[in-house]
Amino acid sequence: MEFRHLGRSGLMVSEISYGNWITHGSQVEEEAAHACVRAALDEGITTFDTADVYAGTRAEEVLGRALKGVRRESVEIFTKVFWPTGDGQNDRGLSRKHLTEAIDGSLRRLGTDYVDLYQAHRYDYETPLEETLKTFDDLVRRGKILYVGVSEWTAPQIQRALEIADQMGFDRLVSNQPQYSMLWRIIEADVVPLCSREGVGQVVWSPIAQGVLTGKYLPGQAPPSGSRAADPVSAGPIGRFMNDDLLTRVQDLRPIAADLGLSMAQLAIAWVLQNPDVSSAIIGATRPDQVRENVKASGVKLGADVLERIDQVLGEHVQRDGSLVERMSPKTRD
Ligand SMILES: NC(=O)c1ccc[n+]([C@@H]2O[C@H](COP(=O)([O-])OP(=O)(O)OC[C@H]3O[C@@H](n4cnc5c(N)ncnc54)[C@H](OP(=O)(O)O)[C@@H]3O)[C@@H](O)[C@H]2O)c1
Secondary structure, three states: OOEEEOOOOOOEEEOEEEEOOOOEOOOEOHHHHHHHHHHHHHOOOOEEEOOOOHHHHHHHHHHHHHOOOOOHHHOEEEEEEOOOOOOOOOOOOOOHHHHHHHHHHHHHHHOOOOEEEEEEOOOOOOOOHHHHHHHHHHHHHOOOEEEEEEOOOOHHHHHHHHHHHHHHOOOOEEEEOOEOEOOEOHHHOOHHHHHHHHOOEEEEEOOOHHHHHHOOOOOOOOOOOOOHHHOOOOHHHHHHHOOHHHHHHHHOOHHHHHHHOOOHHHHHHHHHHOOOOEEEEEEOOOOHHHHHHHHHHOOOOOOHHHHHHHHHHHHHHOEOOOHHHHHHOOOOOO
């Protein structure tokens, strides 16, 4: 496993990290979740990503139990806050009250005294940015979090947060967590150029487009049983990729992977890691063998000719619409 700095911070992270959205506390049983975490650790992954909202807070508990007994200094634990975790009017968002209460819940569930990175899961249009950033800064001073990041914020939102931090002397954001894959390149236009200048790293999610880029979903056929797209609870978010034209193009990537001696998943993960602004690619897994296969993308170099071939195959199926990032954060509560 190779390691990279998280943005311009001193923190080193494994360039492939493990995340437990949809899987822990929901799609997979506790035993399978532990087996995936064990495989990740065995393969050299040190960075683990979760969120308080995943599986209604159960995902943090599962990860906490799976990492029990692991030397705390040997891993980097990331979590997130924003989406509702209860019915109360303050059980959501990025207010001082919710951040202060939410971190204690996350620490309790994860079984740790601090998280390495605390991320604002979305932008909060209802809370002054100064209030959020001051509270994050206070949590750093209180030793509950070490670094501050965001997820799916637009370039202007990240820029404003950096300006406020510089004016007020707060800790700066060190990372953003956006969706990024061969099929989803929205951050390349605005977010990456800004973040690259400012030392904010990208910790990217769904590098294999939730499994689509493994090529296991075939056009005109039902999803394989046991896969995310076949699971009635988790099939929603993957649905945007499940159309026959796109799935056909994905099959056309097979010769490119074969020429390189890579699996399709390895090619997709290696692709995101070619971007030097990516600090880490977060992979999900339902089985330990997926982790063992996918980590082999670490350190793989892809030539310009390979990148060009991929672009030719995927063509107009690559999503670049920047307005989608803005729509990721709800402007109102309902
Ligand atoms: N910040 C955000 O808003 C946000 C949003 C989403 C995710 N994330 C983070 O990103 C992490 C990863 O997201 P993701 O799970 O969508 O990532 P992903 O790596 O693109 O997809 C993972 C899924 O693909 C399938 N898979 C993985 N390796 C495979 C292989 N070698 N062969 C066949 N199938 C394979 C598995 O699902 P099946 O076996 O069920 O098919 C697995 O759960 C999350 O856990 C979370 O930490 C963040």
